[in-house]
Amino acid sequence: MSWFQLNRSLHRDIGYFCIGMTLVFAISGIALNHIHQFNSNYQVSRITHSVQLENLDLETPYFENQLLQKLALDDTIKARFWPDQTTYKLFLQTSTLYLYPSQNKVIVEQVEPRFLLRQLNALHLNEARAAWMWFSDFYAILLIYLALSSLFMIKGKRGVLGPRGWLVIAGFAAPAAFIYVYSL
Amino acid sequence: MKTGVILATMACVLMFSQLAIGKTYNGGADKSKLVSISQLLSEAQRYTTQTSTIQGTITRVCKKRGCWMQLASDKKFQSLRVKVRDGDMVFPMTAQGKTAYATGTLKIKPLTLEQTNQKRTAQNLSPVDTPEVLHLFIPTAVTIED
Structure with a gap:
């Protein structure tokens, strides 16, 4: 096998191997870039109730x-807190209640991690640390190889x-223009 | 066949990484240095250099990056924000209501009058004429317990 054929074979096989990691970083990259417009980590739902x-x-x-019965919540309260004089918070196992006594209002907030996106973002931001960091370095080296080997395809x-x-x-x-325009 | 093996490996890596996202950060908080939040804030200057551990119910968490969490004090209407650099530690939003222990030091950040009143307005408090200071707890290690 000539070096040319070897390079093409390696480029193809390493390319296959990198599909998963590339999708992880590409999807989470878009999600994290736009996290201020769309919370890709959590789905937060709030329902307001009128309660005396x-x-x-x-x-x-x-x-x-009485409150849990009225809100039809089958849960237990694990912590209580007054953040200020007008708000009382009750922390349940699966939700948080915001009580506003002067307004006779209760907001039930539920926070659900988004399926897969939360995990992909966590990997992108290296929350797992240690082994994942080394694996990411390995992936980066493979990407460098893919980039350079493509020149000889x-x-x-x-x-x-x-x-x-x-x-x-x-x-x-493209990156050179950004460096120049933004004086990086 | 090869693609199947690779996809299975990637799925395992994803699952493994999930398990690795634990409830302790940097080895966990040192509970032998426990100081109440009210005491820490009453002697703020001292704890800017002296390492201590605070404990409290997590009342709020940064929704986007998980880069801060608010801990309830032992004193009514008082809380303290535990703040890290983006990515140093990521506090899950689902940790609200759990108990956190954080070991670190206090940072005192003076606010301008405008910032002070913006903060007070958000807390439903009346405006003031003199600027306040913001207390941030900078942790080196954290433990979150149910």
Whole structure:
């Protein structure tokens, strides 16, 4: 097998291997870039209820039981907190209740991690640390190989020595333009 | 066949990474240095250099990046924000209501009058004429327990 054939075989097989990792980083990259417009980590739902709260003693087991019954929540309260004088928070196992006594209003907030996107974002941001970091480095080295080996996939003027070479130049020009324009 | 093996390997890696996302960060908090949040804030200057561990119910978490969480104090209407650099630790939003222990130091950040009143408005408090200071707890290790 010549070096040319070996390079093509390696490029193909490493390319196959990199599909999964590339999708992980590409999908989570878009998700994280736009996290201020769309929370890709969690789905937060809030439902507002009108409940008589004014002049009631909120810090009693009796009130808490009544409230859970009224809201049809089969859950237990694990923590309580007054963030300010107008808001009382009750933390349940699966949701959080915001009580506004002066407005006789209760908001039930539920936070659900988004399926797969939360995990992909966690991997992208290296929350797993250690082994994942080394695996990501390995993947980066494979990407470098894929980039460089692609230059030698086709010989002669049908390859990068021909008009397609402009594509390579364009790929370098785009980041160079950003560096220049934003004075990075 | 090869593609199947590769996809299965990637799925295993994803599952493994999920297991690795634990409830302790940097080895977990040092519970032998426990100080109440109210005491820490009453002697704020001292705890800017002295390492301590605080404990409290997690009342809020940064929705986007998980880069901060608010801990309830032992004193009513008081809380303290535990803040990390983006990515250093990622606190899950689902941790609200759980108990967190954080070991680190306190940072005192003076606010402008405008920032002070913006903060007070968000807390449904009346505006003031003098700027306040913001207390942030910068952790080196954290433990989150149910």
